[in-house]
Amino acid sequence: MSVEVSRVGASAAAQVLGVIRTAFEARPTLDPPADALAETEETIAAELRAYGGLLATIDGNPVGTLLFRPTDDAMLLRRFGVVPAAQGKGVAQRLVQGAVDSTLGYSALAVIAREELPATVGFWARRGFAQTERRSPYIDMRRPLPTSWEANDADDMRALGERLGRSVRAGDVVVLTGELGAGKTTLTQGLGIGLGVRGAVTSPTFVIARVHPSVVGGPDLVHVDAYRLGGIDELDDLDLDTSLDDAVTVVEWGAGLVEGLAECRLEITITRALADEAVDAELDPRVVHARRVTG
Template sequence: MTTIRLVGPEEAPAVLTIVRAAFSTRPVLDPPAEALGETEESIAVALAHGGLLASYDDGRDVGALVLDPQRSTLWLRRVGVLPEVRDHGVATALVTEAMARAADFDDLAVLAREELPATSRFWREHGFVPVGGTSPYVELRRPAPRSYDAPDSASMRTLGSSLATSLRAGDVVVLSGELGAGKTTFAQGLGAGLGVRGDVTSPTFVISRVHPSLGDGPALVHVDAYRLGGVAELDDLDLDTSLDEAVTVVEWGEGIAEGLADDRVEVRIERALADEPRDDLDPRRVRIAPVGTRWLGAAALTP
């Protein structure tokens, strides 16, 4: 199991060890990677705003990342993992924790080398998109996720309705969460905010349902992917004919619906408390993560 902890300048030796090990095994670049010129002193300065260390259960530090806040952007620097544990999810765990700590920022950014396409591909898989850069660097950014408490069904619907005010025709919302988490309740809020016709209910047995707009706004296409076997079966629904004209929300869409659009909003609903519900309340934590160029510089939710 990988544990991530926030560290400061006192952990410069550990971070430097990982950075050197990670960057020294990469292909030789011209000019050389700046990370290879780091010293314990320079890393300590870089850690003035904090960094993340990943460790295994045996206490071994295996990954590191430096947090560099600049105005409304949280830059991720010196992201490295020990060569022997690459492809074990350590880098993903570091990036996931960094995104969780970006609540006060508009977006996150990182630089990748043009000569290392696999590195850029890793960042794109985590929702970052290329926005430019100066050769030999590619700059990639992604909007910062936001998390909200939803203590009851009414607040869950309100969150959905608030998100709807930022949506337009062609947008895709991917809803995930355990059975009974509140996905359909959230979708009901979306429908109310969009002003569509008909009750938004779970479409499990019909797979998808279209709710036309009662005004000038887009229709809502409500899809339940629970019984779908994968992306191919989602494609068989022929949703592309309505994607451009409607807002499409896909329940149980994680791992299936991301291919519908590069620009999308991923909504994950989780129990806010590990304990059993008390006083008839079953609070939820809702994480709203905009992905893609469409959402850079735009608020995905105005509660």
């Protein structure tokens, strides 16, 4: 038995809906009733198209799911469910870990639990979620997420970038800030691996922008070096707007420029951990800080 968790979009709406219906039909009758059973393939597809979700499978069979919906300062997990036949097999835990891995830059995960389901409230509490508000019969719960990581070497930086590549989606804009040699391009190399794009990711300094097409049916990677750009007008001249909706756009040296291009973005800052000029820069670990800006 092998549990696999994948990020999915609108094309998986039928599978996601099947899991939601099976999981929620098995729950006790609630008052007011859960509105999950009113979902249709169209409503699920719209949610997945806008924000994405996760689908868990065992030996290829859909057994668990959740939908993402970003808020101002957290990622809300909705329609979290595991079919009865797969409960007790670690599916729910894998979905929670998948949510953590898929939401880099958010300060917290959020869920809404029901008072009438104490076992469910306990499940979330055991996984680091604490009550933040009670609106009977609803309980708002949150789990803080890390927003900073240490990368000891280039391999660590690429691994972090690969995680980032699995958490971004079409339309995302990533702004990378850091001194020369901080590791911005190395992070982007890992991001390209996580996205599954074609072509070696190198610094685009001499071409300003480079497009790496997806080889897995996901979004392309648009890699931009804004170091030599004088302002937002020059950035607009690159015609990036035509690809923003269908690609993940990574902009090095973009702070102060990209704000006019995308109100919602992921800002990543890379600094030397020791900040000691006497230490060889190649031996100095880096601290990577991520922050979601929602406009």
